[in-house]
Amino acid sequence: MLLLYNIGIQFYGIVVRIFSMFNSKASFFIKGRTNIFEKIRNQLDASSSYIWFHFASLGEFEQGRPVLEAIKEKHPQKRIVITFFSPSGYEIRKNYPLADGVFYLPLDTPSNAKKLIALFNPELAVFTKYEYWFHYFKALNDRNIPIFIISGIFRPKQVFFKWYGGFNRKILRFVNHFFVQNEESLELLSSVGIKDVSISGDTRFDRVSQNAADPKDIPAIQNFCSTSKVFIAGSTWPPDEQLLSKLVLQHPDWTFIIAPHEIDNAHILEIQKLIPEAIRYTEMPANPEKSQVLIVDNIGLLSSIYRYGDIVYIGGGFGVGIHNTLEAAAFGIPVIFGPKYDKFQEAKDLISIGAASSISNFEELDNAFEKLIANNAAERAKKYVMSKIGSTDQILTHISKYF
Structure with missing residues (x-):
């Protein structure tokens, strides 16, 4: 199954590269990842450690933003690095002032995972809602770096809970703790032997209430x-x-x-x-x-x-x-x-x-x-x-x- 996963990642990269010739989003996806490790090396302090926040796109950023900003408010000395998978998140938030660096997430390969984590030197990693990357999670786990999922939500039809979902469940087991939105998600994770779960609700409620209290x-x-x-x-x-x-x-x-x-x-x-x-x-x-x-x-x-x-x-x-x-x-x-x-x-x-x-x-x-x-x-x-x-x-x- 890992072989199929790796082939799928490589195939995805090839398809996006082809589409980048006539699709602006795909073009951003490719250009943003060109020389990505050199960009990270030039921007971050190699002697420092960072709290790593990853967001799939802009919506997940807004969802996880209250946690990021609460950390920065209570622990201002902490350094934060952000990655995005989608151009729609990165292109809008690439100059986000509370982060020491904002980057595209390189494709999930063993070598990319090792390079990125060596450069970030994260003390912990926070992923919002979803996106479960085998090599990144494994590399973090291998270095005993805690991984947290916030505002997670799971449904019975997801591959994690199918008889053929063993590989996907392995990815979940790299996570130290899940903060999920509802009781159903907790029960589903429990059904596959994952017990480090809390029902914390959805951080989007905190974010939207902040926005409504102080609108622009x-x-x-x-x-x-x-x-x-x-x-x-x-x-x-x-x-x-x-x-x-x-x-x-x-x-x-x-x-x-x-x-x-x-x-x-x-x-x-x-x-x-x-x-x-x-x-x-x-x-x-x-x-x-x-x-x-x-x-x-x-x-x-x-x-x-x-x-x-x-x-x-x-x-x-x-x-x-x-x-x-x-x-x-x-x-x-x-x-x-x-x-x-x-x-x-x-x-x-x-x-x-x-x-x-x-x-x-x-x-x-x-x-x-x-x-x-x-x-x-x-x-x-x-x-x-x-x-x-x-x-x-x-x-x-x-x-x-x-x-």
């Missing part, structure tokens, strides 16, 4: 919203935008802000074809004539834009799964999303308390819009988020013993 002002957005009611659509994809274009026509008295997940020019132009009167955030004049729809063609603003909304639509539910609902809920804003939300406990919870609705077509979207406005869902959303905070303190108390 965006005067241009505030000016655009004026005094009208505001519908915000975050992390949308084309199927979402098809429905939203109809909703715009149905509710001319509302202002709409659409922040698509992909902001390349081709995608923005497709949205403008659907909604010709929409204006772009980056082209918005200082005193624009009133438009009903604004397209946010900029990264990094969405979590602060939610503060201006009265109701929010979260995209992704007609694809692989919905994006982050908690950023909006933390501001006390009810949410709507597509049908694929089964992997997200918070989405199920928000529906159960009447603070969210799942829709499959335009009629259901329009009905959910009217329903959530009328039933005082906003207060329920905020209370739900506040009831779930505290995961960061629990995790920090435990891992601080290893400093």
Whole structure:
């Protein structure tokens, strides 16, 4: 099985290299890893040790960020190094000020793992939610460097819990302690003999509550919203935008802000074809004539834009799964999303308390819009988020013993 794993890693690298010739994300993936060990060697102090945080992408960074920042606040002398697997995380957070270095994670090979860990000299490693790399975990384990998974979540259909998942379970056993989101995850890990597990909840609740307590002002957005009611659509994809274009026509008295997940020019132009009167955030004049729809063609603003909304639509539910609902809920804003939300406990919870609705077509979207406005869902959303905070303190108390 290890042989197949190694072949799979090499094959993945070849495929990405081919795609890099015509795909910008793949190009970033390859270029960012070129001479990576030389970049690390030049930036880090070889005589120091570091706390290593790894994140798959930007979402996992925001999820693990409260733990990282709590460590830095309580132990300011600690040095921190961050790796990302995805360009969407690295390119946005490569200048993150609390880290001594931010790098792409090289592909998981035995030689890469040994080189990276020798350069980082980590006193411990923290991985957020998922990403289980055999050679990195083994190299850490071989050097007795503690590995922690925070905000972990497991489901019965995952390979770890199948009869043929022995190799994958071996990766799990390299981990010193799992901090998981729910009881089901604890029971699943226990069923395969893993006992070093705590239910700590999801650190995203801590992060979104921090963001809602001290949001960034965006005067241009505030000016655009004026005094009208505001519908915000975050992390949308084309199927979402098809429905939203109809909703715009149905509710001319509302202002709409659409922040698509992909902001390349081709995608923005497709949205403008659907909604010709929409204006772009980056082209918005200082005193624009009133438009009903604004397209946010900029990264990094969405979590602060939610503060201006009265109701929010979260995209992704007609694809692989919905994006982050908690950023909006933390501001006390009810949410709507597509049908694929089964992997997200918070989405199920928000529906159960009447603070969210799942829709499959335009009629259901329009009905959910009217329903959530009328039933005082906003207060329920905020209370739900506040009831779930505290995961960061629990995790920090435990891992601080290893400093």
